Amino acid sequence: MQPGELKKLVPIPEDRITVVCLHCNQPQEVGRRTLSLTCRHCRKPLRLEDLQFKDFQSRRVVETCGVVTIEKKANVSTDRIMCGGLIVRGKVKGHITSRGPVLVGPDAEIKGDVTAPTLAVGAGAVLDGQYAIGNLKKSEPNPAADPTSTQPAVTSPTSV
Numbered sequence: 001m002q003p004g005e006l007k008k009l010v011p012i013p014e015d016r017i018t019v020v021c022l023h024c025n026q027p028q029e030v031g032r033r034t035l036s037l038t039c040r041h042c043r044k045p046l047r048l049e050d051l052q053f054k055d056f057q058s059r060r061v062v063e064t065c066g067v068v069t070i071e072k073k074a075n076v077s078t079d080r081i082m083c084g085g086l087i088v089r090g091k092v093k094g095h096i097t098s099r100g101p102v103l104v105g106p107d108a109e110i111k112g113d114v115t116a117p118t119l120a121v122g123a124g125a126v127l128d129g130q131y132a133i134g135n136l137k138k139s140e141p142n143p144a145a146d147p148t149s150t151q152p153a154v155t156s157p158t159s160v
């Protein structure tokens with residue numbers, strides 16, 4: 001314990017939520033208003049806030065335990081999205097792993113593989129990829145099994 005930290009005591013157990021780490025799948029309790037933390041199991045950084053995209057975005061990764069929303073005019077290009085939930089109204093490209101429901105609007109377009117417990121798709125949405133719905137596998141899908149995939153195998157450490 002660091003005595004130099006803020007000497008705030010918040011002894012309210014109801015003010016805590018359980019977060020499951022995106023990386024090691026270990027649950028841990030955090031304060032309800034926590035926006036980011038370091039996983040106490042695997043030491044990787046975790047964000048808890050909801051993310052909203054409204055325009056063109058190109059990122060290597062999008063990772064949060066919160067809900068990611070891709071708005072109608074958004075066009076998000078990324079290697080992978082790991083999130084607690086996903087709402088797509090615009091365009092998104094990347095591997096998507098969601099711990100919660102994925103909602104896809106009627107004008108949405110997803111290019112990439114999607115892993116999620118549930119999926120709801122509006123009529124007219126464009127889905128281009130492989131879908132694993134209902135079974136959350138711990139092992140990563142092997143991109144080498146797909147000959148049409150020309151993605152480089154980027155395994156650089158996630159330094160934030």
Ligand SMILES: [Zn+2]
Nearest residue numbers: 021024039042
């Ligand atoms: Zn972890």
